[in-house]
Amino acid sequence: MRSEDKTAVLLIRESPGRAPDPSRMRELFGLAQAAGYRVLAEISQRRSRDHLFQIGRGKIEEALSYHPYRLIFYNPLSPGQVYNIQSQFGVRVLDRFNLILEIFSSRASTREAKLQVELARLSYDAPQVRNALSLKKRGEQPGFRGAGAYEESMYHDIRGRMAKIRAELAAREDKGENRRQRRREQGFDLVALAGYTNAGKSTLLNSLTGSAVIARDQPFTTLSPTTRALVVLGRRVLLTDTVGFIDDLPHFLIKAFRSTLSEISEADLVLLVADISDPIELLRRKLIASHKALWDCDVTSPIVTVLNKSDRLDERDAAEKVEMVSDLAPCPVLASAATGQGLGILEECLSQRLEPLPEHEIRLPYTSLGLSQLSRLYQSTDLVAVRYEEELIVRLRGRKEVLARAGLYKSLLE
Amino acid sequence: MVCAAVSARISPSFLERIDSVRLTARQAGSLDINLISDIIIEACIGLPGIIIAESGDLYNLEVWRVKSILGRDFKYPETLAERTAVELAHHISLAGRRLIRCGIEDGKESEKESVME
Numbered sequence: 001m002r003s004e005d006k007t008a009v010l011l012i013r014e015s016p017g018r019a020p021d022p023s024r025m026r027e028l029f030g031l032a033q034a035a036g037y038r039v040l041a042e043i044s045q046r047r048s049r050d051h052l053f054q055i056g057r058g059k060i061e062e063a064l065s066y067h068p069y070r071l072i073f074y075n076p077l078s079p080g081q082v083y084n085i086q087s088q089f090g091v092r093v094l095d096r097f098n099l100i101l102e103i104f105s106s107r108a109s110t111r112e113a114k115l116q117v118e119l120a121r122l123s124y125d126a127p128q129v130r131n132a133l134s135l136k137k138r139g140e141q142p143g144f145r146g147a148g149a150y151e152e153s154m155y156h157d158i159r160g161r162m163a164k165i166r167a168e169l170a171a172r173e174d175k176g177e178n179r180r181q182r183r184r185e186q187g188f189d190l191v192a193l194a195g196y197t198n199a200g201k202s203t204l205l206n207s208l209t210g211s212a213v214i215a216r217d218q219p220f221t222t223l224s225p226t227t228r229a230l231v232v233l234g235r236r237v238l239l240t241d242t243v244g245f246i247d248d249l250p251h252f253l254i255k256a257f258r259s260t261l262s263e264i265s266e267a268d269l270v271l272l273v274a275d276i277s278d279p280i281e282l283l284r285r286k287l288i289a290s291h292k293a294l295w296d297c298d299v300t301s302p303i304v305t306v307l308n309k310s311d312r313l314d315e316r317d318a319a320e321k322v323e324m325v326s327d328l329a330p331c332p333v334l335a336s337a338a339t340g341q342g343l344g345i346l347e348e349c350l351s352q353r354l355e356p357l358p359e360h361e362i363r364l365p366y367t368s369l370g371l372s373q374l375s376r377l378y379q380s381t382d383l384v385a386v387r388y389e390e391e392l393i394v395r396l397r398g399r400k401e402v403l404a405r406a407g408l409y410k411s412l413l414e
Numbered sequence: 415m416v417c418a419a420v421s422a423r424i425s426p427s428f429l430e431r432i433d434s435v436r437l438t439a440r441q442a443g444s445l446d447i448n449l450i451s452d453i454i455i456e457a458c459i460g461l462p463g464i465i466i467a468e469s470g471d472l473y474n475l476e477v478w479r480v481k482s483i484l485g486r487d488f489k490y491p492e493t494l495a496e497r498t499a500v501e502l503a504h505h506i507s508l509a510g511r512r513l514i515r516c517g518i519e520d521g522k523e524s525e526k527e528s529v530m531e
Contacts (some may be wrong), residue, residue: 017476288492291426295497303427304496328493330426 007095008037009063012044012074015056020046023282027219027247028074028096030198034218035103040066048073049075052084060089069157070094079128097250103220112172112226112259119165120256126158155244157341173259187380187398188238189354192264195273196286196293197244200308204228204273204337205241208347213241220244226265232381233351240267242358245293247285254296265297269304269354276307276334280324287328302353305329306346311336357382357397364392415442415449416514418507419457424495429502434461435508446460447473451483464489466496 010028014020026041039285045059053060063071070092071085077095085093094102101121108114133155134268168326180190193201194283202215202222214221220243240263254261264270272294274287288303294303305327310318322332333349335342364370370392377383381398417440421433438457442449450472458465459503472480481488491497 291493291497295494299494305426326426328426 007040007066007068008032008035008070008072009040009066009068010042010074011055011059011063011071012042013049014044014046016046016048020044021281023285024074028072029098029101030219031096031103032072033105034220035099037070039206041067042401052081053088054081055360059086060085064089066093072096072099079125079131084255096248096255099351100220100246100249100253104223107223109219112169113170115165115169115222116256116260119162119169120253122158122162123252123256124250126155126162127235129155129158149290155304169259171270173262176259176262177266181401183238184399184401187382187402188236189269189399190240190267191239191269191271191354192242192267193271193273194242194264194290195271195306196275197246197292198275199275199286200337201244201273204271204306204308204335207340207343209336219246220290223260225260229252232347235351235354235357236380237350237354239271245290253295254293259362261293261297263293265299267301269302270294271300271306271349271350272330273306273308274302274325274329275309275316276313276321277309280321283321283325286338303330304346304349304353305332306334307334308337309332311339311341345349357399358404359384359395359397361393361395362403364394366390366392415453416456416507416511417453417457417508418503419454419461420499420503421461421463422499422502422507423490423501425492427494429495429498434503435506436461437506439510439514447475447483451480455484455486458486463487466491468500469494 010025010032010182012025012028025044029042031037033291041063043059043063045055047056050056054073054077060071067093071094073093073095075095076097076348077085077093082093085091097405101117101124103174104113104120108117183190193205195201197219198217198221200215202213203228205228206213206215207209209230213226220311222241223243224243225240227238230239231238242263243257243260272287272290274283274290276283278286307318307322307325313321318334322329322334326332331349333342333346335346337343364373366388374386374392374394377394377396377398380402381396384397387393417438419436419438422429423431423433423434436457438453440449440453452463454467465484466489467480471488476484477489491500
């Protein structure tokens with residue numbers, strides 16, 4: 001299908017008890033564009049949920065007058081509603097969750113990302129297949145044993161495939177843990193970039209590390225973690241860019257992406273990135289969604305909030321906004337990844353919030369082996385002083401993992 | 415039914431200080447919203463600040479409705495620290511409930527023993 005034929009009309013049903021929120025439609029528009037759809041119209045309605053179509057029949061007919069390829073709903077659609085709309089109006093439909101999955105599956109490039117997307121899709125499909133099966137088995141059974149082995153095996157096939165993917169992802173998660181351990185042994189501090197989608201995490205990674213990771217003004221540009229090295233006031237840091245969060249996601253999607261999100265939960269420090277140029281209600285909503293996602297990831301490490309895109313506001317407005325989100329933004333730092341403004345303060349804040357490196361004094365033999373160990377320590381730790389006596393007496397600041405790897409724990413001087 | 419009220423000072427990501435913990439227990443045949451709101455109000459008497467509770471504990475009612483039922487400032491947990499505080503209160507209430515049940519069962523056993531004698 002050509003991209004110009006991929007047209008869609010966006011529909012949203014707003015609850016009558018709530019004030020209308022135009023940011024939801026803007027978010028759906030951004031997601032539809034990221035999935036490659038050309039949006040023909042945006043239709044919203046304030047009403048209670050329609051059991052047959054989610055939104056009023058008249059609104060669907062209005063949407064169909066644009067002759068779209070698909071109708072995209074912000075609200076989640078039940079299997080029954082999908083069936084009703086497709087059979088009565090003869091048009092393909094998609095809800096926000098499936099739209100996100102479509103973006104993910106089109107962008108997943110690594111084996112891990114592809115498995116995670118497949119797991120999320122199967123987790124979504126499994127209860128629906130079971131529901132369809134129980135409906136089929138209700139009432140009179142046509143033919144010998146009716147809806148039997150084939151349908152039953154379909155459900156079991158899904159469960160089996162899910163178990164297989166989970167096992168493969170668990171193995172990859174172990175590999176990730178080993179990789180993180182190895183990096184700590186090399187003296188790196190691990191810092192993860194987390195935050196709502198399209199907050200500017202990849203741009204921040206690029207401007208902090210001088211790399212050229214793909215960064216676009218659209219949601220879910222990054223799916224797989226990307227790591228780059230950085231030296232922050234003498235400390236060697238590995239900065240990892242991760243997939244963005246989004247509001248109202250089902251729990252199983254977060255579970256499916258656990259191996260990617262473990263980069264956040266296992267980091268020594270999390271940089272929570274938020275877009276300060278958003279209106280205050282939207283900024284608060286995105287920060288709350290980010291806190292919820294961090295809670296789901298079991299994050300216990302310190303958090304620094306980067307209020308990005310501060311160049312779009314004047315100083316007074318920015319300070320007002322920082323005050324308004326002070327309850328949601330731990331250690332807020334105003335910065336602009338695009339212009340480089342505030343990055344110096346961010347680096348200072350980062351080095352302050354990272355756990356201070358403990359100081360050790362160790363003895364090494366004055367032999368070629370001892371000298372080669374000393375040379376390795378120069379690379380992986382911060383050497384304070386070296387005294388060349390009968391033995392080498394080294395005073396250094398570094399992670400305990402570095403010393404443990406070099407087998408130097410026993411050489412520590414009490 | 416046991417309600418634990420934890421009065422705490424928080425920063426966005428950490429519990430800074432726990433000022434007090436209060437347990438309120440009540441025997442109840444049902445779990446309707448009026449009963450739950452009564453026990454929450456009783457547990458929070460004299461405690462300053464905003465009441466925060468899990469949305470499931472209050473049947474996912476909208477915040478404005480809970481506010482009007484409780485007659486106090488209220489919100490559902492938003493930050494990591496607020497979620498940690500709510501989790502802490504859940505652990506305390508569960509432990510309190512277990513203690514009460516143990517006490518009741520011990521009491522029943524000692525009653526049985528005295529009847530046997």
